[in-house]
Amino acid sequence: MSGARWGAGFSAVGRFVAEIEAATKGGPLKPGYVLAGDELFLQERCRAAVIKAYVPPDFKDFCLSDFDLGSTPVFDILDRAQTPSLMAPFQVIFVRNVRNLYTRGAKKDEFAALGRYFQSPNPQALLVFVADFIRIPSDVRRMDMDDKSKYERLTETLGEHCGMVELARVHEDDAMRWVTATSNEAGNRMDPDAARELVDALGADMMMIAGELEKLLLYTLGRGRITLGDVETMVxxxxxxxxxxxxxxxxxxxxxxxxxxxxxxxxxxxxxxxxxxxxxxxxxxxxxxxxxxxxxxxxxxxxxxxxxxxxxxxxxxxxxxxxxxxxxxxxxxxxxxxxxxxxxxxxxxxxxxxxxxxxxxxxxxxxxxxxxxxxxxxxxxxxxxxx
The missing domain is CATH 1.20.272.10 (Zinc Finger, Delta Prime; domain 3)
Incomplete structure (x- = not known):
């Protein structure tokens, strides 16, 4: 997979994962990141990378938090981030429903609080904002004007303090490439026409493709090959x-x-x-x-x-x-x-x-x-x- 030329979404995730992994070995780590885009499959890859790097399984209940801005004020979330944990050396905080920061009405107090926190962030905490109210197409030049306006607003506010990770929709060619690479890694080579049929049948929906590929790998376990007939039978x-x-x-x-x-x-x-x-x-x-x-x-x-x-x-x-x-x-x-x-x-x-x-x-x-x-x-x- 490393030698392939990936599209915008996969490339952004690759850079993010590399930065997270490098930070565990002493490299720089930003105090916050924004996962911008509604591609759930790529969101999950980013989340998995952060948890693998900073959330030991035995300390998950103490150092991993999920907050929703629809039910928890940003002030409370920042207070949690600023307060050192007595039970874990590092805190990871995922913040969802970021749309609430950009709804009608001025959010001056909220953005002021964010600015103050990031001026002196807790080095033992990582904030990850999930901005899934924006749709970024595989060709970013074709982004809808409304989404482009939302993205610009996001970069002007949270983007001033956080690293931006653009989770663009996965192109069909990238989906095929991922299916082929994942199959090879599992020891089951997938025929090109089988990969094309799988991606076409599911409309390049990566969450569905990943689920169906897992079933195909189990169905063909030990055979070493996935054919078009297997896809037609199982999918x-x-x-x-x-x-x-x-x-x-x-x-x-x-x-x-x-x-x-x-x-x-x-x-x-x-x-x-x-x-x-x-x-x-x-x-x-x-x-x-x-x-x-x-x-x-x-x-x-x-x-x-x-x-x-x-x-x-x-x-x-x-x-x-x-x-x-x-x-x-x-x-x-x-x-x-x-x-x-x-x-x-x-x-x-x-x-x-x-x-x-x-x-x-x-x-x-x-x-x-x-x-x-x-x-x-x-x-x-x-x-x-x-x-």
């Missing part, structure tokens, strides 16, 4: 192709086939009905993709890659099918109705119903049914509420 078989078959039946209003396909999905899952939340997440994601396709009038595969951003894309084998399915819906209202039904089912599932399968069956039946006609007055009210 695509029930999780992707069957899902698009289900949404195809739903969009065609074929209730009988849709219910049968749902049963197939549940029966093929190792977790059975306990996988209901996961299936619901994939349904919601697919219907959101169809909403974008319909709104942007996507008609072919070339246009779909422009309409769906990285991390929200679909596997190539499903592109034409999903375009066809989306065009079966006549209006945005039909798809937002579907998303409301899914949201209601999600709420019901999280309330621990006696039968999760029944909740999903009712959802699929409703999704595959024609919407009930609404009166002109109700339609006008609905249109007003959606504006």
């Amino acid at each position: 695509l078989g029930a999780k992707q192709r069957s899902l698009y078959e289900l949404t195809d039946a739903i969009s065609a209003r074929n209730k009988v086939k849709a219910i049968a396909l749902l049963h197939g999905l549940l029966n093929s899952s190792d977790a059975g009905e306990d996988a209901a939340i996961g299936h619901l997440y994939m349904l919601a994601r697919t219907f959101r993709q169809m909403l974008v396709i319909l709104e942007k009038n996507v008609r072919d595969q070339r246009a779909i890659w422009q309409a769906l951003w990285q991390g929200f894309r679909i596997p190539p084998f499903a592109a034409d099918d999903l375009i066809r399915q989306a065009r079966r819906y006549k209006s945005r209202r039909d798809l937002t109705r579907a998303l409301r039904l899914i949201a209601r089912a999600d709420l019901e599932l999280r309330s621990s119903p006696p039968d999760k399968r029944l909740v999903l069956e009712r959802l699929v039946y409703d999704l595959a049914s024609e919407p009930k006609p609404v009166s002109p007055w109700s339609a006008a009210q609905l249109s007003f509420s959606e504006q």
Whole structure:
């Protein structure tokens, strides 16, 4: 991995990890760092590196703290950082929900307190701010103007005192490179077409890719090779192709086939009905993709890659099918109705119903049914509420 040319996100993490490791051997360590970006996979790598370097397992309860600015004032967090621990020689403090420092209303007192602390920080404490309210694309030149404004504000404030670590979204090529390198390190060489299929199928979602790769490594343990067939069996078989078959039946209003396909999905899952939340997440994601396709009038595969951003894309084998399915819906209202039904089912599932399968069956039946006609007055009210 060291000889490869990595994209912005992996490179930033590599520099951060190297600095943390060097500091344990006497190198310089900043009193604080800002993990800027919503790439959870890279966040976890940074967190793991800090904990490995500064949090001995036997002292974890004494030297590792996690605070949320939504529930804990920054003054209390700084007080903890300034106060030496009686039980551990070093303190690591992760601070989440940093967005709260940049919401409406002046935070002069908060930033003044931060400035005073960093003028004379505790050398036996490390503050790590998790700024996951910013999205940094793999090509930083394409950063949204709103995110760019937030990032500039972040660098002008916390960035004056802390090291900035830009956690850009992982590009598909980097995801493939990571999959290949990780497989090789585990002693299981992954075929290039298998790596490409895995990344394409999961839309370069690194947390999902890491989880599925772990399953693949266990599935092929001792064989020394991961093939395209292994990926199709373990990742695509029930999780992707069957899902698009289900949404195809739903969009065609074929209730009988849709219910049968749902049963197939549940029966093929190792977790059975306990996988209901996961299936619901994939349904919601697919219907959101169809909403974008319909709104942007996507008609072919070339246009779909422009309409769906990285991390929200679909596997190539499903592109034409999903375009066809989306065009079966006549209006945005039909798809937002579907998303409301899914949201209601999600709420019901999280309330621990006696039968999760029944909740999903009712959802699929409703999704595959024609919407009930609404009166002109109700339609006008609905249109007003959606504006």
